[in-house]
Amino acid sequence: MSSVQIARYIISFSWLYHGILPKLIHIAPLEKLMTASLGLSESMSYLITKSAGVGEVIFAILLFVYYQSKVIIVLNIMALIGLLLFVVALQPQLLIEAFNPVTTNLPIIGLSLVLLNSLKAQPENNRR
Template identity: 75%
Template sequence: MRSTLSSIQIARYIISFSWLYHGIFPKLIHIAPLEKLMTASLGLSNELSYLVTKSAGVGEVIFGVLFFLFYRNKAVVLLNIIGLSGLLIFVVVLQPQLLIEAFNPVTTNIALIGFSVILLLEFKHEINKKNPLYSHTDSKNKESV
């Protein structure tokens, strides 16, 4: 028996993995130079910058787990879109030169926002399929084709 992942599950895994990875590796296990640059651009001391970066890593790991568990909650998906947009704006304002680097926030955040939009559209499609009016109008549309 062959099992395939739905687009919902693929989006769920990719978004969750991204939050977990970006929280664990460049912030908790080893603070990446880019992370230091970002917090330094806020004018924080080295100690405070370290704490902010570690706290952000913990927050990202927590959100990654929450997203994995509650990916069907529209508020969680919208919070993901808002968070990713906010992080992108943060880079645009404080470190715009990073926007032209390889694997930059434009390519990663917009792709993750796109996966979030796919989730929202798939959830809407599932709800419409369960609605009897949807099934009735859908069959009429098929007949007229």
């Protein structure tokens, strides 16, 4: 299996996992903490968390299918940076926890760069 396919699978799986398990199946305590820090009602926080989960699942599928799209890859990187900045601004104490956004987002950004680099090696007409 090529490094491009490994990157594709890991990035897609990460979005899928983080959308389904800690948001849709069971809202994880840290997810509740993050949305609560927005200062919204509990029902609105619940709705935002569930919506984010659906969005992450959709994005996982899009990225899996269109992994050769520069736009999708750049959106992925921007989303991961944005989510990391969200934690920095609202819950910076989470940055020192085990399995924190630094140790999850930065490697996925690195794998996204592998996908971007693979696009440079392809002729333009082979991309989606």
